[in-house]
Amino acid sequence: MLLRFAKMHGLGNDFMVVDLISQRVHLSAEQIRCLGDRNTGVGFDQLLLVETPQSPDVDFRYRIFNSDGTEVEHCGNGARCFARFVHDQRLTGKHEIAVQTCNGRIGLKMLKDHWVEVDMGEPVLHPDQVPFDAPAQAPSYTLEHDGQNYTIGVVSMGNPHAVLIVDDVESAPVVELGTKLEQHPRFPNKANIGFMQIIDRSTIKLRVFERGVGETKACGTGACAAVVAGQQQGLLDAKVTAHLTGGDLTIDWQGPGQPLLMNGPTTHVYEGQIKL
Numbered sequence: 001m002l003l004r005f006a007k008m009h010g011l012g013n014d015f016m017v018v019d020l021i022s023q024r025v026h027l028s029a030e031q032i033r034c035l036g037d038r039n040t041g042v043g044f045d046q047l048l049l050v051e052t053p054q055s056p057d058v059d060f061r062y063r064i065f066n067s068d069g070t071e072v073e074h075c076g077n078g079a080r081c082f083a084r085f086v087h088d089q090r091l092t093g094k095h096e097i098a099v100q101t102c103n104g105r106i107g108l109k110m111l112k113d114h115w116v117e118v119d120m121g122e123p124v125l126h127p128d129q130v131p132f133d134a135p136a137q138a139p140s141y142t143l144e145h146d147g148q149n150y151t152i153g154v155v156s157m158g159n160p161h162a163v164l165i166v167d168d169v170e171s172a173p174v175v176e177l178g179t180k181l182e183q184h185p186r187f188p189n190k191a192n193i194g195f196m197q198i199i200d201r202s203t204i205k206l207r208v209f210e211r212g213v214g215e216t217k218a219c220g221t222g223a224c225a226a227v228v229a230g231q232q233q234g235l236l237d238a239k240v241t242a243h244l245t246g247g248d249l250t251i252d253w254q255g256p257g258q259p260l261l262m263n264g265p266t267t268h269v270y271e272g273q274i275k276l
Contacts, residue, residue, distance in 0.1 A: 010077030012217025012246025029069030036067030066212035074158030076220020080116035124156035153229025161225035178209025217246030
């Protein structure tokens with residue numbers, strides 16, 4: 001069969017987006033890996049699936065798969081592209097959309113010039129809920145690996161993140177250290193590893209090694225987690241601009257009990273069909 005799809009990206013974090021409302025197909029992990037191959041398939045960081053909702057209080061169900069075929073809980077850049085896709089495809093006429101993910105509900109708002117605001121919900125900081133192996137919640141933790149200790153912030157934005165503060169993000173060992181810490185036994189579901197350089201209280205630079213993918217040009221949930229981790233350690237203000245390799249995101253979190261808002265652009269690259 002022919003599978004219709006769109007190729008999109010948010011700051012270079014790229015996606016294959018598939019409408020499973022107007023077409024019916026089940027994609028196996030092996031098929032997803034083949035589609036995600038940049039040499040022989042479409043190529044993407046994540047596959048985004050648009051499905052009918054399972055609850056009357058949301059507009060769509062949103063599922064995310066890494067290019068290695070594993071399903072993940074959340075993707076902030078993907079959420080923005082999801083919003084633009086369903087709007088461009090006229091699957092909805094709403095400018096504010098409620099979306100069901102595998103572990104919660106998020107709100108998406110269409111803005112001018114193809115920017116989208118994502119209500120990411122409240123960050124999760126208790127280690128049991130991240131999940132992260134620690135006896136109690138703390139602003140930062142010490143993580144030991146290969147005889148070295150690393151100070152990390154730990155946050156879940158629907159998916160687990162560890163955030164390290166570095167002096168220079170350009171020279172940070174993102175791939176080497178990210179590969180090791182992603183699979184650290186204190187993260188039972190693995191983790192995304194962020195490397196954050198603080199420029200001032202309202203500006204950061206960030207690189208992220210994404211679980212199951214590797215380093216990407218941008219990670220929306222990673223930017224959110226980095227800002228929360230910086231705030232928890234008293235280093236950042238409520239509204240922060242995050243400079244990622246692919247571009248900038250604006251993150252606004254007013255503190256515990258409040259939702260985190262992420263604003264950023266979306267880009268539609270092309271539409272196509274591929275034979276399964």
